[in-house]
Amino acid sequence: MALMFNPKRRSVLATLAAAACAMPFAASAADNYPSKVITIIVPFSAGGTTDILARVIAQDLTRQLGQSVVVDNRAGAGGNIGGALAARAPADGYTLFMGTVGTHAINAALYKKMPFNPVKDFQPLSRVANVPNLLVANPNQPFRTVPELIAYAKAHPGQVNFGSSGSGSSIHLSGELFKMMTKTDMVHVPYKGSAPAVTDLLGNQIAIMFDNMPSAINHVRAGKLRPIAVTTAKRSPELPDVPTIAEAGVPGYEATSWFGMFTVAGTPKPVVDKLSAALAKSLASPEVRTKIKEQGGEVVSETPEQFAAFIQSESDKWAKVVKASGATAD
Structure with missing residues (x-):
């Protein structure tokens, strides 16, 4: 009796085989991670807030992960130059990105053409601070x-x-x-x-x-x-004698910056989980929290899912502000 060839069955078997191979590979990636230097791309110049916060986190992540975590400043185009560079990096967990309200909630409404997709090209890890x-x-x-x-x-x-x-x-x-x-x-x-x-x-x-x-x-x-x-609704504990803009004569005025850590979309979940856990430990560290507070920031630690939901709400909010203000990218 002749054997009948079923291409659909062969396709299913191939898919199952690939999945079976991928699972130990993903687990192996997490087991061996990190085995080399990790780079945090900062899309603004050295000395600014994004850079200051990234270096505080990099120092503690080095301790947490047992590998050097370095900062690479790639400034320009409102953060889009650094964002595009990070988005094109391999999805292996060795490139992180210190994103901001600008790169991930404002620029998409401000620029007619973006060099990266803030949602599809990045894997959120956690917000780091409100400032x-x-x-x-x-x-x-x-x-x-x-x-x-x-x-x-x-x-x-x-x-x-x-x-x-x-x-x-x-x-x-x-x-x-x-x-x-x-x-x-x-x-x-x-x-x-x-x-x-x-x-x-x-x-x-x-x-x-x-x-x-x-x-x-x-x-x-x-x-x-x-x-x-x-610019916030309440005075800063670090400068308690400085009034808010709202109480000083512009009722209803409020603006807050936020900063968060990302890696590249498609990074294996075990690696994402390892990064997320290490970042959570860093943000719980009294030393890190003190350094961020001394800079006038409020520490925020979230799961990747919570951070993703927050980014969506911020994108909706700032798109309305950009439209109402008429602001455009120079």
Whole structure:
């Protein structure tokens, strides 16, 4: 009797065989992980908040994982240059990405063409911190309070420059929201990261910034920058004498930055689980929590699923703000 060839049955058997081979491979990947240096790509320049937080985490992950974790700064295009580089990396757990509200919740609404997909190209691990933005001015500027800034900007339309870490960053949109709510005409000056913007602010090349607190707070403490207000709904415990923008004269104003860790989409689940567990331990470490708090940040630790749901809600929120403000990428 002739044997009948069933291509469908052969396809099913091939699929089952491939799955059987993949399971021990995935387990092996986790067992041997990590066996070499892990890189965290930071999409902004060294010295800014994203960089500061990434280095705090990298130091502790090195201890947790027993392999060096290094930071690679790839600034530009509001975080899109670093994001695109990370998205193209092998999905093996050796490339991490320090994402922000800008890279993963704002840019998709701001840029007509994105070089990566914030959802499909990345595997969320956990949010790391929420950070207030701090409205700061060069001490040589003639205003000290929110009402004085508003009055000065209205008396000098187009003459008050505010810097940011890049178009579409939370620092930029904090300023756009302020302009919109106060009906003032101020000029946005984008930089490739917070650090170079702060340098020009210190040199009085720009008048103000709505900077992330970690990159500005030490300059405030040293008296090199004048704190005017924080962008959050509540005052910061690190600067309790500095009012919120809302209580200082702009009711309803609120803007918060957040930062989180990702790896590349398609990374084997056992490796993702190992990274997620190590990150959770780092964020529970008293030393890490103290360092983040000293920078004005609030530590946040989530599961990958919780972080993914949060990103979706933030994307919906900021898309509306971008549309209402008319902000565009330069």
